[in-house]
Amino acid sequence: MQVKSFEEYQQVYRKSVEQPEQFWEDIANNFLWRKKWDKVLDWNFKEPKIEWFKGAKLNITENCLDRHLEKNGDTPAIIWEPNNPSENHRVLTYRQLHSKVCQFANVLKNNGAKKGDRICIYMPMVPELAIAVLACARIGAIHSVVFGGFSAQSIADRIKDAECNIVITADGSFRGTKEVPLKSIIDDALVQCPSIKRVIVLTRSRTPVSMIKGRDVWWEDEVQKVETQGNIECPAEEMDAEDMLFILYTSGSTGKPKGVVHTCGGYMVYTGYTFSNAFQYQPGEVYFCTADIGWITGHSYIAYGPLSQGATTVLFEGIPTWPNAGRLWDIVEKFKVNILYTAPTAIRSLMSFGDDVVKGKDFSSLTKLGSVGEPLNEEAWHWFDEKIGKGNCPIVDTWWQTETGGFMISPIANITPLKPGYATLPLPGVQPVLIDDTGKEVEGNGVNGNLCIKFPWPGMLRTTYGDHERCRQTYFATYPNLYFTGDGCLRDEDGYYRITGRVDDVLNVSGHRIGTAEVENAINMHSSVVESAVVGYPHDIKGQGVYAFVVCPNLHDDPELTKKDIMMTVSRIIGAIARPDKVQFVSGLPKTRSGKIMRRILRKIAEGDTSNLGDTSTLLDPAIVDEIKEGAL
Numbered sequence: 001m002q003v004k005s006f007e008e009y010q011q012v013y014r015k016s017v018e019q020p021e022q023f024w025e026d027i028a029n030n031f032l033w034r035k036k037w038d039k040v041l042d043w044n045f046k047e048p049k050i051e052w053f054k055g056a057k058l059n060i061t062e063n064c065l066d067r068h069l070e071k072n073g074d075t076p077a078i079i080w081e082p083n084n085p086s087e088n089h090r091v092l093t094y095r096q097l098h099s100k101v102c103q104f105a106n107v108l109k110n111n112g113a114k115k116g117d118r119i120c121i122y123m124p125m126v127p128e129l130a131i132a133v134l135a136c137a138r139i140g141a142i143h144s145v146v147f148g149g150f151s152a153q154s155i156a157d158r159i160k161d162a163e164c165n166i167v168i169t170a171d172g173s174f175r176g177t178k179e180v181p182l183k184s185i186i187d188d189a190l191v192q193c194p195s196i197k198r199v200i201v202l203t204r205s206r207t208p209v210s211m212i213k214g215r216d217v218w219w220e221d222e223v224q225k226v227e228t229q230g231n232i233e234c235p236a237e238e239m240d241a242e243d244m245l246f247i248l249y250t251s252g253s254t255g256k257p258k259g260v261v262h263t264c265g266g267y268m269v270y271t272g273y274t275f276s277n278a279f280q281y282q283p284g285e286v287y288f289c290t291a292d293i294g295w296i297t298g299h300s301y302i303a304y305g306p307l308s309q310g311a312t313t314v315l316f317e318g319i320p321t322w323p324n325a326g327r328l329w330d331i332v333e334k335f336k337v338n339i340l341y342t343a344p345t346a347i348r349s350l351m352s353f354g355d356d357v358v359k360g361k362d363f364s365s366l367t368k369l370g371s372v373g374e375p376l377n378e379e380a381w382h383w384f385d386e387k388i389g390k391g392n393c394p395i396v397d398t399w400w401q402t403e404t405g406g407f408m409i410s411p412i413a414n415i416t417p418l419k420p421g422y423a424t425l426p427l428p429g430v431q432p433v434l435i436d437d438t439g440k441e442v443e444g445n446g447v448n449g450n451l452c453i454k455f456p457w458p459g460m461l462r463t464t465y466g467d468h469e470r471c472r473q474t475y476f477a478t479y480p481n482l483y484f485t486g487d488g489c490l491r492d493e494d495g496y497y498r499i500t501g502r503v504d505d506v507l508n509v510s511g512h513r514i515g516t517a518e519v520e521n522a523i524n525m526h527s528s529v530v531e532s533a534v535v536g537y538p539h540d541i542k543g544q545g546v547y548a549f550v551v552c553p554n555l556h557d558d559p560e561l562t563k564k565d566i567m568m569t570v571s572r573i574i575g576a577i578a579r580p581d582k583v584q585f586v587s588g589l590p591k592t593r594s595g596k597i598m599r600r601i602l603r604k605i606a607e608g609d610t611s612n613l614g615d616t617s618t619l620l621d622p623a624i625v626d627e628i629k630e631g632a633l
């Protein structure tokens with residue numbers, strides 16, 4: 001599946017556009033199917049309806065586990081590094097992982113799980129998280145992983161939306177010096193969730209937890225039962241290529257997060273292919289992705305993609321800055337990591353500690369580097385290249401989204417000529433177009449536009465759970481017959497793509513996607529708040545920070561304290577990742593006569609660029625702008 005030269009890439013790319021079905025059929029033949037497809041592709045972007053490998057039967061875990069057993073059963077599948085470096089690391093070979101997944105799949109069955117059920121997973125970054133995910137897939141249950149940083153309210157919203165019947169969690173998780181009481185957060189969430197019949201609790205932090213009879217069971221006890229029953233094997237459930245594999249919630253510009261749905265066949269082919277090709281993965285290489293399995297990067301490129309390719313994938317429980325800012329480099333050295341895939345925010349954060357933390361570390365094992373989540377600015381690109389890659393490692397800057405399932409625009413390691421700050425060129429099978437604000441395609445090079453994709457690819461989302469119309473509205477209605485990404489993009493004179501950031505009301509804070517409307521709703525729940533507007537502003541480490549303009553007329557006590565209360569309210573409602581960095585109290589918001597908030601003006605003020613605010617004459621109360629400008633933080 002790997003191209004071996006730039007000329008070959010160009011040839012393959014051309015074929016993938018001229019004969020997409022033939023192209024993807026050839027790729028799909030590299031995977032294990034119980035039955036092959038009757039038709040490669042059936043689609044329209046109107047409804048939308050996207051069906052890949054129709055009629056085919058498979059189970060993704062047979063691709064990720066069983067098919068490696070004969071030749072590579074003893075190859076490490078997962079290397080786990082705990083939060084605390086003095087605790088022992090763990091290695092699970094493909095054979096061990098296979099057996100643990102089968103075992104836990106039987107636990108799920110014993111606890112009433114069946115094909116098609118939705119199961120919520122809220123766990124620390126331990127091997128059991130990957131085991132839980134794969135065990136769901138093994139029995140055809142649909143997992144909905146919720147990142148460990150989300151609040152009880154966010155979990156409850158997600159559980160209710162997907163009508164989950166089981167939760168898999170742990171007593172607590174370790175993140176640097178912090179301990180997060182996961183089970184207790186789940187208990188708070190479940191007050192609102194009568195659909196949950198069973199909670200399976202892994203022991204990790206051994207913090208005291210409540211265990212409710214008839215509902216809560218310990219992971220270890222349940223595994224013990226399966227062992228006593230001698231119930232070791234678990235044949236994989238036969239799935240249709242278009243059966244749901246998982247739901248993953250992500251933020252948009254309006255309302256509550258939506259459940260992006262990925263299906264078994266296309267997602268397997270797409271993540272496996274892009275992982276293998278973009279990173280040019282070679283057997284035996286150790287691959288380390290620093291993301292969390294709670295995000296799409298972890299789903300596609302810690303779990304499914306690498307495992308379907310028989311790779312060795314490192315899972316890290318902790319954070320890059322604890323016990324000190326050299327932690328990632330220690331892990332690289334310890335496991336002789338060859339491929340390191342991380343995020344611009346991590347790179348910028350580690351850069352800020354100065355060169356001391358990279359001095360004396362052994363980076364000699366590294367051959368390829370990767371980046372994802374937000375634009376990799378040139379300064380960070382060069383630091384990554386020089387200090388970590390020693391000028392010898394290509395930087396694979398992968399642009400993609402929760403909705404795309406896998407890499408879309410990305411260099412192929414050691415094959416695509418690089419340009420700092422650019423995601424470079426579309427991978428085979430990906431057909432990007434740039435569209436101007438009137439909906440016309442912008443052709444040629446040296447142009448800017450809204451990034452759209454004009455032809456389906458196997459890893460794309462199929463729907464948003466429980467609300468297909470929302471999927472159509474969000475992604476397929478802005479421009480007819482195109483998938484709209486929400487990103488702005490430059491195509492330079494050489495045809496290279498540079499992502500310029502979101503063009504909608506979605507923020508990217510430390511690579512986490514946060515909807516401004518969601519944060520506003522949370523702020524407005526504070527008892528003293530009348531209304532609010534949230535925008536992003538440039539932040540040295542996080543990429544974007546959250547700036548909230550808040551109307552709060554009766555500030556009777558200490559305003560600084562009220563700001564903290566507002567921040568705490570957001571942490572409670574969404575999670576600490578959405579907490580505003582800055583809160584400015586204002587007497588009103590700049591609105592047009594029709595009542596629409598002029599965010600453009602607020603964005604400029606938040607950016608500290610008040611020299612030219614544009615036309616403010618259409619505002620209901622132009623004087624408010626001066627007041628906000630003066631009070632800017």
Ligand code: PRX
Nearest residue numbers: 372373374375397398399400401402499513
């Ligand atoms: O704005 C783009 C940015 O992250 C958004 C997708 O966020 P999410 O669904 O959370 O997935 C993140 C991990 C795939 C995109 O719309 N983004 C992602 N990768 C890049 C990027 N922006 C610039 N360069 C990238 N490499």
